[in-house]
Amino acid sequence: MGSKYWFDRAKQVIPGGVNSPVRAFNAVGGTPVYFKSGKGAKVQTEDGTELIDFCGSWGPLILGHARDEVVEAVSEAAANGLSFGANTAKEAEFAELICGCVPSIDMVRLVSSGTEAVMTAVRLARGFTGRQKIIKFNGCYHGHTDYMLVASGSGLLTGGISSSAGVSPSAAAEVFVAPYNDLNAVQEILRANGDETAAVIVEPIAGNMGLVEPAEGFLEGLRAATAECGALLIFDEVITGFRLGPTTFSTLCGITPDITTLGKIIGGGMPIGAIGGRREVMEKLAPLGPVYQAGTLSGNPVAVSAGMKTLQLLRDENPYPCMAELGKRLANGVDRVAAEKELALHCAQTGGLFTPFFRKEPVCNLDDSKACDAEAHARFFHHMLDHGIYTAPSSFEVSFISAAHTEADIDEYIQALETL
Numbered sequence: 566m567g568s569k570y571w572f573d574r575a576k577q578v579i580p581g582g583v584n585s586p587v588r589a590f591n592a593v594g595g596t597p598v599y600f601k602s603g604k605g606a607k608v609q610t611e612d613g614t615e616l617i618d619f620c621g622s623w624g625p626l627i628l629g630h631a632r633d634e635v636v637e638a639v640s641e642a643a644a645n646g647l648s649f650g651a652n653t654a655k656e657a658e659f660a661e662l663i664c665g666c667v668p669s670i671d672m673v674r675l676v677s678s679g680t681e682a683v684m685t686a687v688r689l690a691r692g693f694t695g696r697q698k699i700i701k702f703n704g705c706y707h708g709h710t711d712y713m714l715v716a717s718g719s720g721l722l723t724g725g726i727s728s729s730a731g732v733s734p735s736a737a738a739e740v741f742v743a744p745y746n747d748l749n750a751v752q753e754i755l756r757a758n759g760d761e762t763a764a765v766i767v768e769p770i771a772g773n774m775g776l777v778e779p780a781e782g783f784l785e786g787l788r789a790a791t792a793e794c795g796a797l798l799i800f801d802e803v804i805t806g807f808r809l810g811p812t813t814f815s816t817l818c819g820i821t822p823d824i825t826t827l828g829k830i831i832g833g834g835m836p837i838g839a840i841g842g843r844r845e846v847m848e849k850l851a852p853l854g855p856v857y858q859a860g861t862l863s864g865n866p867v868a869v870s871a872g873m874k875t876l877q878l879l880r881d882e883n884p885y886p887c888m889a890e891l892g893k894r895l896a897n898g899v900d901r902v903a904a905e906k907e908l909a910l911h912c913a914q915t916g917g918l919f920t921p922f923f924r925k926e927p928v929c930n931l932d933d934s935k936a937c938d939a940e941a942h943a944r945f946f947h948h949m950l951d952h953g954i955y956t957a958p959s960s961f962e963v964s965f966i967s968a969a970h971t972e973a974d975i976d977e978y979i980q981a982l983e984t985l
């Protein structure tokens with residue numbers, strides 16, 4: 566029973582056959598691959614094939630699939646109880662660990678997903694400032710809360726829509742949208758609406774229109790502009806948190822946001838999200854303050870155990886320089902092959918994050934990303950898949966190198982590309 570069999574069966578009972586639209590292969594066509602198991606950098610499929618996985622569950626699996634110590638931590642926690650809906654020592658230790666790793670986070674509240682983290686962060690910003698408006702960036706994705714689906718990235722782009730149906734016009738009207746990397750546009754919005762603006766939310770490295778790094782001075786400018794008008798700065802680090810070092814990207818780049826959202830890696834492959842920030846802001850959350858947030862499974866002991874073990878291993882083993890070297894090796898290889906074969910292609914890369922963009926010119930915002938050759942990307946994706954390489958099934962996503970990948974895995978990627 567292969568992927569096609571399971572997809573046909575799933576489509577009868579799951580909308581589109583998938584539990585998240587990005588899995589539907591809409592951008593690349595064909596039948597989505599059904600995964601059976603994973604270990605390290607490799608996955609086994611229901612088609613009986615083995616693939617080198619550069620998607621890594623969209624980011625959480627920085628240590629690779631089923632790392633022994635993480636699985637042991639999960640098994641031990643599960644044997645002691647799957648959920649209590651009450652406090653555990655482990656969640657206090659985990660919060661201490663996160664606060665210890667991220668200087669801008671004095672306090673942290675755990676939730677169950679990145680979407681929930683952003684929803685809470687925005688409510689917190691509104692509760693703290695007493696203002697309603699939010700500024701976001703075109704092509705940044707912050708989960709699927711109503712007002713964050715305006716001009717969103719990720720799966721909305723592959724579906725050919727930039728905003729979701731079902732979002733009330735009043736929710737959408739509270740959001741201003743600026744082009745990514747365009748500080749002037751933000752300053753202009755704030756000049757006219759600064760006293761109504763609760764927060765600017767940004768992926769400090771954009772990862773949902775492909776990989777787009779912040780232009781020099783962009784994040785610093787956002788920090789200064791928000792501080793000037795009393796709006797909060799929210800860094801959505803669901804992708805970048807603990808991805809480029811054992812901390813947030815904000816720590817690495819020396820910019821202090823008021824609120825940070827986390828997810829993915831901090832759950833080590835289990836569902837989790839977190840909101841962290843400075844004490845004065847975080848103390849507005851219930852039960853200390855008037856901003857309500859709750860969750861039966863928030864701080865779930867199994868998820869916390871997976872996350873805790875993952876962060877400890879990252880701290881103890883420091884795989885970051887190695888992942889960055891592999892990332893550079895991959896990007897150099899892609900660019901070399903592109904030059905040799907005269908392909909309109911270049912690879913954006915930082916650390917273990919990368920996106921092959923099918924155009925020669927750099928990609929600095931969503932318009933640039935949309936100008937890439939989508940058909941060339943789809944051909945590339947299926948060619949790589951046929952050669953045992955699994956990457957993000959859309960050019961509006963990032964791919965991930967984990968601590969489990971080796972030089973040989975990177976070289977296989979490049980060899981596959983050479984025969985494109």
Ligand code: HOZ
Pocket residue numbers: 585586587588623706719720772773962
């Ligand atoms: N942020 C991920 C995609 N960019 C989430 C994956 C999903 O939407 O399922």
